[in-house]
Amino acid sequence: MTRTQTADGRRGPLEVNGRRYPWPDRPVVVVCVDGSEAAYHERAVADGRMPFLERMLERGADLRADCAMPSFTNPNNLSIATGAPPSVHGICGNYFYDPASDAEVMMNDPELLRADTLFARFSQQGARVAVVTAKDKLRRLLGRGLKGGICFSAEKAGEATEEENGIGKVLERVGMDQPSVYSAELSELVMAAGVSVLESERPELTYLSLTDYIQHKHAPGSPVANAFYAMLDHWFERIDALGAVLVVTADHGMNAKSDGAGEARVVFLQDVLDARLGSAGGPRARVVLPITDPYTVHHGALGSYATVHLPDGTDLAAVAAGLAATEGVLEVLTRDEACARFELPGDRIGELVVVAERNTVLGTSPERHDISGFTEPLRSHGGLSEQRVPFLVNVPVAPGRWLPAGHRLRNFDSYWLATALAAAPAGD
Numbered sequence: 001m002t003r004t005q006t007a008d009g010r011r012g013p014l015e016v017n018g019r020r021y022p023w024p025d026r027p028v029v030v031v032c033v034d035g036s037e038a039a040y041h042e043r044a045v046a047d048g049r050m051p052f053l054e055r056m057l058e059r060g061a062d063l064r065a066d067c068a069m070p071s072f073t074n075p076n077n078l079s080i081a082t083g084a085p086p087s088v089h090g091i092c093g094n095y096f097y098d099p100a101s102d103a104e105v106m107m108n109d110p111e112l113l114r115a116d117t118l119f120a121r122f123s124q125q126g127a128r129v130a131v132v133t134a135k136d137k138l139r140r141l142l143g144r145g146l147k148g149g150i151c152f153s154a155e156k157a158g159e160a161t162e163e164e165n166g167i168g169k170v171l172e173r174v175g176m177d178q179p180s181v182y183s184a185e186l187s188e189l190v191m192a193a194g195v196s197v198l199e200s201e202r203p204e205l206t207y208l209s210l211t212d213y214i215q216h217k218h219a220p221g222s223p224v225a226n227a228f229y230a231m232l233d234h235w236f237e238r239i240d241a242l243g244a245v246l247v248v249t250a251d252h253g254m255n256a257k258s259d260g261a262g263e264a265r266v267v268f269l270q271d272v273l274d275a276r277l278g279s280a281g282g283p284r285a286r287v288v289l290p291i292t293d294p295y296t297v298h299h300g301a302l303g304s305y306a307t308v309h310l311p312d313g314t315d316l317a318a319v320a321a322g323l324a325a326t327e328g329v330l331e332v333l334t335r336d337e338a339c340a341r342f343e344l345p346g347d348r349i350g351e352l353v354v355v356a357e358r359n360t361v362l363g364t365s366p367e368r369h370d371i372s373g374f375t376e377p378l379r380s381h382g383g384l385s386e387q388r389v390p391f392l393v394n395v396p397v398a399p400g401r402w403l404p405a406g407h408r409l410r411n412f413d414s415y416w417l418a419t420a421l422a423a424a425p426a427g428d
């Protein structure tokens with residue numbers, strides 16, 4: 001038991017994954033706007049579509065943070081939930097190759113999680129916790145160990161029950177129909193349901209995780225993107241009015257991955273490696289694209305990060321040098337280098353990690369990526385060029401007081417900072 005009761009009856013801080021979290025006196029709400037490159041809200045504010053956010057940033061804090069690498073959804077949602085990088089929680093992609101079982105597996109299984117979430121630990125100490133995700137793929141990971149509390153996905157909102165999810169009749173509660181998984185409404189449902197729960201139950205911790213469907217299809221400042229951010233602005237204002245400390249951040253940014261004519265710029269790594277290493281009797285290299293998830297309409301499994309498994313005896317330096325010289329490739333790191341620099345679990349990545357340049361993605365072979373049905377030029381993420389994300393707070397964050405000098409702000413500092421702010425007297 002790490003919770004302590006102080007002399008004045010207040011609950012003391014919790015230690016989770018080596019970091020200290022004060023017990024908040026006000027609700028804390030973290031919104032992870034999936035794929036929210038800063039230009040999205042900046043353009044929407046400039047175009048007068050986010051009047052609340054504009055005011056919020058005048059009195060609060062308009063910060064930027066680095067997300068965890070690779071800049072994909074699952075690693076970053078779990079980093080925000082655990083306050084720790086993938087080296088600690090083990091989720092380093094949406095998808096990985098497990099050499100032990102010789103299988104490529106989705107990283108959706110709670111068994112793969114190696115650290116407690118803040119939601120689990122706070123709820124086990126008696127806090128009310130609400131976790132609402134857009135896609136169902138994250139719900140089980142984020143809900144692992146949760147005691148009581150509310151945890152459901154908008155994708156399966158109609159199926160949520162009191163027994164399973166701590167809440168039922170979600171659609172009736174917010175007056176919405178079940179949205180498509182490929183829609184802006186899926187995120188709107190997360191926001192509406194989260195605010196409804198905040199209003200009625202006032203959880204100590206709330207986590208609202210959206211989908212990047214809009215960001216994959218529409219550039220910052222475009223009419224569809226601006227309409228999406230105007231919708232968010234309404235809900236941010238409601239959360240603020242309910243007296244919560246609000247942090248708005250993102251799991252990763254988003255960039256165009258096409259040339260001037262709108263053609264996707266792709267380096268097909270399997271083909272490059274087969275040409276180099278030979279493929280008679282089967283390929284020598286196994287290229288794993290950790291962006292892979294069931295929602296390929298978003299990105300065609302094309303992102304700016306890949307990892308490569310190679311057989312023993314391969315001349316890694318020569319292969320790395322060859323890949324690094326390929327047009328569109330930014331950097332090639334060995335496993336040790338990638339673990340040290342990106343804080344990754346070494347047993348869940350290959351011998352090499354490849355990062356693409358800003359407007360390029362990495363694929364395996366052309367026939368394994370069908371983006372012929374895409375009506376918009378490819379936009380995606382995964383690389384260092386999508387690591388910078390917004391970190392917006394509705395209360396002031398005095399440097400030096402709340403952030404140590406020289407602190408590199410991460411998106412997974414969200415609860416660490418917000419619980420500290422929410423434990424301080426209002427106006428402090």
Ligand SMILES: [Zn+2]
Nearest residue numbers: 034035073251
């Ligand atoms: Zn994402």
